[in-house]
Amino acid sequence: MDVGERELIRRIRSAIGAPGRATIVGIGDDAAVYEPPGEYELITCDAFVDGVHFRRDFANYREIGAKCMVANVSDIAAMGGFPTRAVLSLAIPERMSTRDIEDLYLGFLDVSKHFSFEIVGGDTVSSRYELSISIALLGAVGRDRVVTRAGAVVGDAVLVTGRLGGSEVGLQILSRGMPRNEKANEAIRRHLRPIPRIAEAQAILDVATPHAMIDISDGLGSELWHIATESEVGIRLMQSAIPVDSAATEFAGTLSSTPEELAIGSGEEFELVVCIPLSEAERTIEHVAAVTGTEMVVVGEVVAASDGCTLVLSDGGEVELPRAGYQHMEPPGDRWGRSD
């Protein structure tokens, strides 16, 4: 670090600005003091380490800061809430300049300002190793609006926001140093600058009674397994209904995959997967599109636990729903572990 800690704190404080009405003491004291929101509070926490969760040769510090914050905001969205306050701890290696740290903060602030929540404190220490970022995010949710992973009911429709696969394609293009065209750059943006679905979750809750909800951090297949396990149900995912990102369609061949495989395995999409009564699906899709402009589609249905989790292929065949991300080394034709 090339300026004193005091100067850094001064700069960060001025970037963060004055505390909001419900914050009695903000950043800079021994602890923050705030008036808790009227209903339930949410709290979530995530840690990110250079080389494991992000790469400085793929993203700039502002993008890294924003994406780490987005991951937390997305978890609050998936519970049915909205973010209110964050505290963050940074372990900063010697080589990072004050400018780098400020850029990281600008990334955090891009997200906190966009979603109207405050950064009320944190700690910055020096590290002999890689940059490490730890964020705790608080949120608020109405007592009757909490949605967990555990409430899916047999007969529910399974819906997804947005289009899937772009984040994985962006990551692959970066990792493999593939040539860039417009579509490639779009996928890279999708990977580096995701948008959490706070408004979409609220719009869903305004017109429907979601039984279970989760955000896509590991991949659609993996998240559906989480819902199935926690809700003690099975899920049928229709391959033909999966909303595939156009980059996944374009680059699937180059990546020795299929568009649907990319869409099912793509992590860090931060889209929402939600289980709602089938009778509420149509008005939910219409309302979310009208309020947020985000498309939603029905991708499957909740079935009995004894039926398991299956992927219904476009040709009518059925295989067990893939749990993890796709594997590019798998030979074509054996992608879903088909035995027939």
Ligand SMILES: [Mg+2]
């Ligand atoms: Mg989550």
